[in-house]
Amino acid sequence: xxxxxxxxxxxxxxxxxxxxxxxxxxxxxxxxxxxxxxxxxxxxxxxxxxxxxxxxxxxxxxxxxxxxxxxxxxxxxxxxxxxxxxxxxxxxxxxxxxxxxxxxxxxxxxxxxxxxxxxxxxxxxxxxxxxxxxxxxxxxxxxxxxxx
Numbered sequence: 001x002x003x004x005x006x007x008x009x010x011x012x013x014x015x016x017x018x019x020x021x022x023x024x025x026x027x028x029x030x031x032x033x034x035x036x037x038x039x040x041x042x043x044x045x046x047x048x049x050x051x052x053x054x055x056x057x058x059x060x061x062x063x064x065x066x067x068x069x070x071x072x073x074x075x076x077x078x079x080x081x082x083x084x085x086x087x088x089x090x091x092x093x094x095x096x097x098x099x100x101x102x103x104x105x106x107x108x109x110x111x112x113x114x115x116x117x118x119x120x121x122x123x124x125x126x127x128x129x130x131x132x133x134x135x136x137x138x139x140x141x142x143x144x145x146x147x148x
Contacts, residue, residue, distance in 0.1 A: 026087050033086030037093045041066055063094055070095035074102040097128065 005013075044065050048058045073079040079099050083090040090096055104123045108116035122129070 029085055030087045030089035033082065033089035034092050035089075037066070037090070037095055041093070066094050067098040070098035071102045074099045075106060100128075 041062055044062045045058060048061045049055075052058050052061065070079060073082070079090065079095075080103075083099070090099070101121060104120040105117050108120040110116060111120075
C-alpha cells in the first residue's frame with residue numbers, strides 16, 4: 001500500500017529532514033583536495049621525468065601510481081574518510097575512478113570471487129566505461145567524417 005502524499009508535502013518533509021548543504025565550506029574543501037591530488041600528480045610527473053625520458057611513459061607511470069595509491073587508501077579505509085570531508089574533490093580525478101572500482105570489490109568480497117568480486121567490481125564504473133566508449137565512437141565518427 002502506497003502512502004498518500006503530495007509532491008508538495010514530500011518536498012516540505014524532505015527539506016525538514018535533510019540538513020542544508022554548507023556550500024561555503026564544501027566547495028573550497030573539494031577544490032583544495034582535488035587540487036592537492038593534482039599537485040601530487042604533478043610532483044610525481046616531475047619525479048618520474050628525472051628517471052624516464054619518454055613523456056608518454058611518464059604520464060603512464062603517474063596514472064598507475066595514482067590509481068595504486070587510491071586503491072590502497074580505499075582498502076585501508078582512508079579514502080572514504082578523505083571523501084567525507086572533500087566530497088567531489090576526490091571523485092573528479094583518476095583516483096575517484098579507482099576508488100569506484102575498489103569499493104564494491106571490498107564490499108562484496110564475502111560473497112565469493114565470482115558472484116561477489118567478479119560481478120560487482122564494475123557496478124559503479126561500468127556505466128562510465130560504457131558511455132565513454134560510446135561517446136568516443138560517436139566523436140570518432142564526427143571527427144572522421146566532418147573534421148578531417
